[in-house]
Amino acid sequence: MTPYKMSELHSRCMPNYQNWSADYYRTLLKSKNSIFHIEEFGFGFARFSKDEGEIIMIMIDPSFRHKGRGTLLLKKLLDDLKSIGCKKIFLEVGSNNEGAIALYKKNNFEKIGERKEYYSLKTGGKLNALVFQKVL
Numbered sequence: 001m002t003p004y005k006m007s008e009l010h011s012r013c014m015p016n017y018q019n020w021s022a023d024y025y026r027t028l029l030k031s032k033n034s035i036f037h038i039e040e041f042g043f044g045f046a047r048f049s050k051d052e053g054e055i056i057m058i059m060i061d062p063s064f065r066h067k068g069r070g071t072l073l074l075k076k077l078l079d080d081l082k083s084i085g086c087k088k089i090f091l092e093v094g095s096n097n098e099g100a101i102a103l104y105k106k107n108n109f110e111k112i113g114e115r116k117e118y119y120s121l122k123t124g125g126k127l128n129a130l131v132f133q134k135v136l
């Protein structure tokens, strides 16, 4: 999947959020603190610093969902973060994103907080972020 396709998938998966351009993805792909797992059906992206990691996003093409692929990419990211010494993993997710919240809870992430009006939506509205943590 090219950076262009990643940007296109991003806008299809998260139509209410600001899009990330292909150029932005190109920059992230080169960053030393980024971990990507990229497949034809989607991609997962994490970042790390010292012993902490953050799952930034998992995007699965709508026609490939509900078949364990989100779980697969999440597990690959967690394995990589663990192998480089990360002990705690964090993530933020939109408070109305039921599918992602269920995926993270099923993989033993615990809710540790909520950030009010964290996301600015394309519609002009705001959305809270739930903060989850997993200790490896």
Ligand SMILES: CC(C)(COP(=O)(O)OP(=O)(O)OC[C@H]1O[C@@H](n2cnc3c(N)ncnc32)[C@H](O)[C@@H]1OP(=O)(O)O)[C@@H](O)C(=O)NCCC(=O)NCCS
Residues within 6 Å of the ligand: 013, 014, 056, 057, 058, 059, 060, 061, 064, 065, 066, 067, 068, 069, 070, 071, 072, 093, 097, 098, 099, 100, 102, 103, 104, 106
């Ligand atoms: C969230 C997302 C990554 C899940 O991908 P997926 O490949 O469908 O996930 P899986 O098949 O591995 O599902 C694993 C579990 O997550 C939960 N889940 C996934 N999608 C769900 C949904 N729409 N509603 C409720 N639970 C859901 C279920 O518990 C599921 O287990 P089950 O199949 O045994 O019921 C996918 O829906 C997606 O790309 N969404 C848009 C982008 C996004 O919001 N990403 C996450 C935040 S960055």
